[in-house]
Each structure stands twice: as C-alpha cells, then as structure tokens.
Amino acid sequence: MxxxxxxxxxxxxxxxxxxxxxxxxxxxxxxxxxxxxxxxxxxxxxxxxxxxxxxxxxxxxxxxxxxxxxxxxxxxxxxxxxxxxxxxxxxxxxxxxxxxRTNNYVEYCFYGIRPASTGLIASSAALILSETVLNLELFKQKAGITEIADFKLIALAAVVFALMKLKWTKKLHPIVFIAFSALVGIVFKLGGA
Amino acid sequence: MNAYLELFTTFAKVGAMTFGGGYAMLPILQRELAEKRNWATEEELIDYYAIGQCTPGVIAVNVATFVGRKRKGIPGGIAATFGLAAPSIIIITLIAAFLRRFAEYPAVKNAFAGIRACVCVLVINAVVKMWKKAVTDKLTLAVFLAVFLCASFFSVSPAIYVVLAAALGVGVRKVKEKRA
Incomplete structure (x- = not known):
C-alpha cells in the first residue's frame, strides 16, 4: 500500500x-x-x-x-x-x-535563548546574502572582485533596503517588495537567463 | 469569521507569501501575526523560532502549531498547520502535473534572482527587529555575538547553542537574584 x-x-x-x-x-x-x-x-x-x-x-x-x-x-x-x-x-x-509560563526558570531560560536564537538566524541571513550576491566558487579560484560580486543584485538589494526605510514606502507589506523585486529581476534579466 | 477558519486562512496567506523557506517567513510572520493581528508578540516569535530550530521538522510548521495552539487549543494548532501547507499542496500539484520544467523557464529564473536579493534584505530587517527585543544588556550582546560567529564558522547543531544559552541565562539570573 x-x-x-x-x-x-x-x-x-x-x-x-x-x-x-x-x-x-x-x-x-x-x-x-x-x-x-x-x-x-x-x-x-x-x-x-x-x-x-x-x-x-x-x-x-x-x-x-x-x-x-x-x-x-x-x-x-x-x-x-x-x-x-x-x-x-x-x-x-x-x-x-x-x-x-510564569515560572522564573522558564523566563531565565528564554532570557539566554533569545539572543542565541537571534544569532542563529543572523548567521543564516549572512550566509544566504553571501550566496546570493557573491559567487563563492569564483572566489576560491582567486578571481577579481568584479567577477565575484553580482553588482546588479547588490544594487537591487540596496534599493529594497532604501525603500524599506523611506517614509512613504516603509509601511508596505513585505509581499509588495517581493513582487517589485521579481519584476525587476525579469526586466533586467538578473538571473542571467 | 469562524476562529479556526481564520487561523487556516491566515497561515495559508503566510505560506503563499513565503519565498525561500523558514527564515524568509520571519518578516511575513512579524507583519501578519505581531503587527496586524496581535496573535503573538515579537518575543514569542523569537522563542518559537528558538524551539523550532532544535526540535524536529520544518520550522514554519512549528511556529504555525504554536500560534494556533495558543489561540484555539489543539484543533487551532492543527488548523494553522494545515493552512500553512495548503498553498504548497495546490501549487506543487499544479506544477508537477502541468509545468514540470517550471524552474527552468528564463522568466522564473530571473524573477527568482530578484526575489532572493529582496528576501535577504527582508530577513536582515527582521533580524534587526528581533535584535532590539532580544539584546537588552551586555550579557545578551555577548551571547548574540558568540552564537553568530560560532554558527557562521562551525557547523554544530543549533540545539547545542540554545541549550547552552538557556543554562547561561538561568545561571546568571540566579546569581543576580542572590546578590539582590
């Protein structure tokens, strides 16, 4: 079965x-x-x-x-x-x-756990970021920085970052930024396809 | 709306808006659960992620189960979890049946290169929000830095960091309690 x-x-x-x-x-x-x-x-x-x-x-x-x-x-x-x-x-x-929930020990545990959990997620975020905008295979072959870094993607990331800080756009739902980036990706052929 | 149905549809929405797995879901969860609905505080989301990282299974499911359980007991946990899975089941079934080459289309590849760059920024922004809630003094700053650096350079099970940090939290607070 x-x-x-x-x-x-x-x-x-x-x-x-x-x-x-x-x-x-x-x-x-x-x-x-x-x-x-x-x-x-x-x-x-x-x-x-x-x-x-x-x-x-x-x-x-x-x-x-x-x-x-x-x-x-x-x-x-x-x-x-x-x-x-x-x-x-x-x-x-x-x-x-x-x-x-009201037990002191549980509260103390989470006091220590929260920064650890944040550190774990930060480290995953750093890994995803480096995998996205850098070509680490080329890095191993000692290529120059212009070949390793994907400047188009870095520029898009910077634009999204700026939009998230601007007064007019920072309250937008994350899905709006995702849709915008997908569109930019297609228009500028960011995947190289 | 029926509370179970609301749990189901809210998590279905979260599932449909997540591109790139558990961490990419964090900014969506902050918006949908903490900011829009008051279903979980930022601190609770951090706790759920911590537990999700050291228990078996998909992290997103763990968070859905926690939030559903808190709002509507065990049936609530089940409704939220199946809501989260519903978009995957529909979308993947359609692709598997009709669009097997989906990931190879140039438009899909290009769109996803853009989405990945965006998701990185969204996740970093989410981490900054977490940081403000979790890092409140010198000790928590030290724990954050130690775990961030160790996890970036060594591949050790996240459970080890979480257990050590919990022990440290209890130890330090106990000592402070005695002194006070």
Whole structure:
C-alpha cells in the first residue's frame, strides 16, 4: 500500500530532519534509492521547483515527491506525514510552556535563548546574502572582485533596503517588495537567463 | 469569521507569501501575526523560532502549531498547520502535473534572482527587529555575538547553542537574584 509507506517515510523524515526544510534533502535521496518511486535526477528538479515556489521548502518537496509517487492523494499524505511529528511535539511543548509560563526558570531560560536564537538566524541571513550576491566558487579560484560580486543584485538589494526605510514606502507589506523585486529581476534579466 | 477558519486562512496567506523557506517567513510572520493581528508578540516569535530550530521538522510548521495552539487549543494548532501547507499542496500539484520544467523557464529564473536579493534584505530587517527585543544588556550582546560567529564558522547543531544559552541565562539570573 503506497499511501501507507509514503506516510511512514515522510513521518520518519519529519521526525529526524532537524533544522528546517533543506535538512530533509538527504532523507529524500535515500528514499529515491530505496523505493524507486522517483529518480535522483527527478529529485534535483523537485528541489529547484520547491525553492522557486512559495511555501515552506520541506512541505513543497514532500508534496512533489508524494505527487510523483502516487498522484494527488500521495501529495496530501506525504505533506501530512511530514508535518505530523512537529505538530505532535510542538503541541506537547506548548502545553508545558503554558503551564510554566510564569515560572522564573522558564523566563531565565528564554532570557539566554533569545539572543542565541537571534544569532542563529543572523548567521543564516549572512550566509544566504553571501550566496546570493557573491559567487563563492569564483572566489576560491582567486578571481577579481568584479567577477565575484553580482553588482546588479547588490544594487537591487540596496534599493529594497532604501525603500524599506523611506517614509512613504516603509509601511508596505513585505509581499509588495517581493513582487517589485521579481519584476525587476525579469526586466533586467538578473538571473542571467 | 469562524476562529479556526481564520487561523487556516491566515497561515495559508503566510505560506503563499513565503519565498525561500523558514527564515524568509520571519518578516511575513512579524507583519501578519505581531503587527496586524496581535496573535503573538515579537518575543514569542523569537522563542518559537528558538524551539523550532532544535526540535524536529520544518520550522514554519512549528511556529504555525504554536500560534494556533495558543489561540484555539489543539484543533487551532492543527488548523494553522494545515493552512500553512495548503498553498504548497495546490501549487506543487499544479506544477508537477502541468509545468514540470517550471524552474527552468528564463522568466522564473530571473524573477527568482530578484526575489532572493529582496528576501535577504527582508530577513536582515527582521533580524534587526528581533535584535532590539532580544539584546537588552551586555550579557545578551555577548551571547548574540558568540552564537553568530560560532554558527557562521562551525557547523554544530543549533540545539547545542540554545541549550547552552538557556543554562547561561538561568545561571546568571540566579546569581543576580542572590546578590539582590
């Protein structure tokens, strides 16, 4: 019964992939090997699509693998399997937190955790930024700065940054900036395609 | 509107507006949950991300479950989580069925190069907002800098940083309590 094995496999992935969507990728390669539901090269396409469509990357990949393996129900079941462990674990943790919210120790824990969490996200943001505007492969080959840095993308990032600080535009919804940038990307062929 | 339906549609909106996974969702969550709806404070969002980073599964799902659970109990947590997943299911199914080459179209590639640059700026702006709430004294500044630098140069599980920081928080506050 493919639906049952899909649910089981994605439940396992959701349970053991710690730290977000991309952490599921090694599990999916393993799944391709083991089951033959889809090939490794199909998976590469799936990752590309999952990254360039809205939504959580992990859920997108589960939907794609589920659909390729077993149609529309496969998509639903794989997504349900993936989110189930988080759902259960977080419901339990949330219950505890609510109970101990006024406990001093919980408050002290979060006093230390908040700057750590901010530091982790800041480090991911720095990584994404460097991957986006710099070509690190060329950096390793000791190319000049004009070849490594993508100045068009840096300019767009600077424009978005300025718009977010300007009095007239700073209250706009983030999706407006995203749509604007997509348009600029198409008009100026920022992806080089 | 029915409260469960509202949770479902709000998180469906968040899912549909997120480009690039869990971190890209942070600016959208700040706007939709903290600024527009008062469903979670900025501090609570930071806490949810911290817990999401050291528990299994997709971080976005963890945040959705927390917020849904807080508003409407366990069914609320389920409604928010499935709301978040709904746009993915619809969009990916359509692409998988009709547009398998989607990621290779020049327009898609170019649009996404632009979107990625924008999302970086949005996430950095979101981090600055978090920073103002989380870094309140010398100790929290030291923790931020230590974790930022360590996480940038070594690949260690985020859970280690979170557990150490929690222990440090308790230790330091306990000492202060005794002195006072």
């Amino acid at each position: 493919i639906y049952l094995s899909l649910f089981y496999e994605f439940f396992k992935t959701g349970l053991f992939a710690i730290g977000g969507g991309m952490a599921t990728v090694p599990f999916l390669y393993n799944l391709a090997d083991k089951t033959g539901w889809f090939t490794a090269s199909e998976l590469t396409d799936m990752i590309a699509v999952s990254e360039s469509t809205p939504g959580s990357i992990g859920i997108n990949m589960a939907c794609y693998v589920g659909f390729t393996s077993a149609g529309i129900f496969g998509s639903l079941i794989a997504a349900a399997g993936l989110v189930m462990p988080s759902l259960i674990i977080i419901l339990i943790i949330a219950g505890f937190l609510e109970k101990f």
